[in-house]
Amino acid sequence: MLKEERHTTILNEIRIHNRVLLTDLSNLLQVSEDTVRRDLKELDHKGQIKKVHGGAISTGYHSHNQIYAHDKKVVIAQKAIKLLKSGQNVLITGGTTNYELARLIPSKLKITFITPSLSTASQLLSHKHIEVIFLGGRLSHEGQIALGGSVVNSLSEIRADLCFLGTGYLDTVNGLTEFDWEVVQIKKAMIKSSDHVVSLAISEKLNSSQRYKVCDMDSINTMITELNPDDHILDSYRKNGIKIL
Amino acid sequence: MLKEERHTTILNEIRIHNRVLLTDLSNLLQVSEDTVRRDLKELDHKGQIKKVHGGAISTGYHSHNQIYAHDKKVVIAQKAIKLLKSGQNVLITGGTTNYELARLIPSKLKITFITPSLSTASQLLSHKHIEVIFLGGRLSHEGQIALGGSVVNSLSEIRADLCFLGTGYLDTVNGLTEFDWEVVQIKKAMIKSSDHVVSLAISEKLNSSQRYKVCDMDSINTMITELNPDDHILDSYRKNGIKIL
DNA sequence: ATAAGATTTGCAATATTTTGCGTTTTAATT
DNA sequence: AATTAAAACGCAAAATATTGCAAATCTTAT
Structure with missing residues (x-):
């Protein structure tokens, strides 16, 4: 599976559930947790999601900016x-x-x-x-x-x-x-x-x-x-x- | 449950009720009181809530007599x-x-x-x-x-x-x-x-x-x-x- | 087509974070 | 002061992150 595919899937999951667990993604995408972790890191860096301990949450909300930095x-x-x-x-x-x-x-x-x-x-x-x-x-x-x-x-x-x-x-x-x-x-x-x-x-x-x-x-x-x-x-x-x- | 989720829930509870009891949160979130205590500590430190004996209240504004009558x-x-x-x-x-x-x-x-x-x-x-x-x-x-x-x-x-x-x-x-x-x-x-x-x-x-x-x-x-x-x-x-x- | 170079991926070893429990300390109530 | 509830502290187990590394994969220039 291509990286871009994974990224879209991850973004979708988060859009639907507002959050996502790292382990679930690893299962869903059939790649190692490390890979998912790196994906999340990348997406977080782009500001599309917010990576947290154990998974990621959607960034669209107010909560992010308040605690950000x-x-x-x-x-x-x-x-x-x-x-x-x-x-x-x-x-x-x-x-x-x-x-x-x-x-x-x-x-x-x-x-x-x-x-x-x-x-x-x-x-x-x-x-x-x-x-x-x-x-x-x-x-x-x-x-x-x-x-x-x-x-x-x-x-x-x-x-x-x-x-x-x-x-x-x-x-x-x-x-x-x-x-x-x-x-x-x-x-x-x-x-x-x-x-x-x-x-x-x-x-x-x-x-x-x-x-x-x-x-x-x-x-x-x-x-x-x-x-x-x-x-x-x-x-x-x-x-x-x-x-x- | 992710820490961030708990935090959002706690903030919501406080926004609605103006205050929360530690024990209630522990039940609601299904985690130990210690964890809730640590969450509240963190949120307080960020200035998002005010931690008090037994729970937390919303920041600034209204005080304890808020509850009265x-x-x-x-x-x-x-x-x-x-x-x-x-x-x-x-x-x-x-x-x-x-x-x-x-x-x-x-x-x-x-x-x-x-x-x-x-x-x-x-x-x-x-x-x-x-x-x-x-x-x-x-x-x-x-x-x-x-x-x-x-x-x-x-x-x-x-x-x-x-x-x-x-x-x-x-x-x-x-x-x-x-x-x-x-x-x-x-x-x-x-x-x-x-x-x-x-x-x-x-x-x-x-x-x-x-x-x-x-x-x-x-x-x-x-x-x-x-x-x-x-x-x-x-x-x-x-x-x-x-x-x- | 292929070899050199870069990127991606999984793995293992090592750190860091989170969490619940027992104990001690502190605070509120009578 | 005595009693109780709550908070703080230290600890250890579990979960999660990070890092270096090597194998696999993809690029691309020749």
């Missing part, structure tokens, strides 16, 4: 926290990385966070010593963040020490880009209101871009990825005078 | 939903009763809800057909709602068809009263912006009052409790020309 995000969040000092006024967007950041804030820091993101706000509120300002507006169903003119207006009345920009795509040529136009407006306003702009992105987001531009690379002061700061992947970013953590 | 609150919420019509602009406060209301909104209704409550907003957002406007401001750690002048200001620019006031204490002499002065300011502004004011309260809240006054009974158009509308406990409220459901 979780470890990397924790690493990023921990680096970001080192930038915080008591007394600061900090702008922060939504996204799972910033959510992690919000979770991990040490209790000794007394900081005011300002955010348009429901999930980030909620997480921040679990810390009794943190003050949280929510930027109101129409909430988007996808990102659970407030969008629109009211947010931008409110931001124009704010001066922040720091700004944590989550998600987004980074590229030395196009700078920071986003998929959603409204999100771009918010981020632009956030950057304008901050003394220091920090971009948090897992390395997958590097060297890729989306259709709308938030800012050039030189508007970003600090860049944080899960990689070692002197990883060669970051070489092209270094020359822009950006601090890399 | 839950059945009564569902009854109230169901009555309240009958007042809703597509196309309306509806103000809604926080509180567990309104949270239930938000949960139970039927999908055929196209409504815009405006709220200063994080938990209510978040729940409303789970309905794709509902538009949600969040009234931004400084968030309180206790109630998870936005307080302060910015909320009151925003409310002055809004005209709503309906206003659902949760919590609060009702009394024929003192009217609607509250414990928190800032909350009072918000509720006053909400009443001012609405054509029709609905008070939702479990019967325990009747005939009791707190230190700050929101409004007299005659500012309230409709009153909803879990009791039968012609229960004698409600007699004294009836004469104010209030509609009782």
Whole structure:
């Protein structure tokens, strides 16, 4: 049986049952478990399925993205926290990385966070010593963040020490880009209101871009990825005078 | 059963019931309690649930008193939903009763809800057909709602068809009263912006009052409790020309 | 057609992960 | 304080993954 045939069969099985066991596939396809394992690995790498211990599950669901690259995000969040000092006024967007950041804030820091993101706000509120300002507006169903003119207006009345920009795509040529136009407006306003702009992105987001531009690379002061700061992947970013953590 | 499957099941259970018992999960998933414990630990670590003694609850928002008088609150919420019509602009406060209301909104209704409550907003957002406007401001750690002048200001620019006031204490002499002065300011502004004011309260809240006054009974158009509308406990409220459901 | 090179496959040895059980520690209740 | 339920810990067995390797298979250039 050809590899491509197996792959189609596997994808079908997962499409039907939402999950599949490695041993079952080995029986069904009449190949060794090793081969199936390698097939799953390949399909996972292509993003078509999610390989898990003992088999694979469908990737279409929400569950995948939430847990995806979780470890990397924790690493990023921990680096970001080192930038915080008591007394600061900090702008922060939504996204799972910033959510992690919000979770991990040490209790000794007394900081005011300002955010348009429901999930980030909620997480921040679990810390009794943190003050949280929510930027109101129409909430988007996808990102659970407030969008629109009211947010931008409110931001124009704010001066922040720091700004944590989550998600987004980074590229030395196009700078920071986003998929959603409204999100771009918010981020632009956030950057304008901050003394220091920090971009948090897992390395997958590097060297890729989306259709709308938030800012050039030189508007970003600090860049944080899960990689070692002197990883060669970051070489092209270094020359822009950006601090890399 | 794959670990990921268990995780999805656990998250679903919590999403539906807001909490789960460890022993129930152990039965449901047919694995040892230790395994469930490890699953919960993992999910908690990822921030997807909150692990507590004996089981787990959903993250952020609502706490243990969520469970209190839950059945009564569902009854109230169901009555309240009958007042809703597509196309309306509806103000809604926080509180567990309104949270239930938000949960139970039927999908055929196209409504815009405006709220200063994080938990209510978040729940409303789970309905794709509902538009949600969040009234931004400084968030309180206790109630998870936005307080302060910015909320009151925003409310002055809004005209709503309906206003659902949760919590609060009702009394024929003192009217609607509250414990928190800032909350009072918000509720006053909400009443001012609405054509029709609905008070939702479990019967325990009747005939009791707190230190700050929101409004007299005659500012309230409709009153909803879990009791039968012609229960004698409600007699004294009836004469104010209030509609009782 | 065939020989060199690359890819795929199965196997075995070695790691890693998962899981349930007994024991100890911790937390809630009376 | 005493009693009980739950959580944490360490452990060992079982299941699953990874790796190196050699045989089989497929490519492709001559």
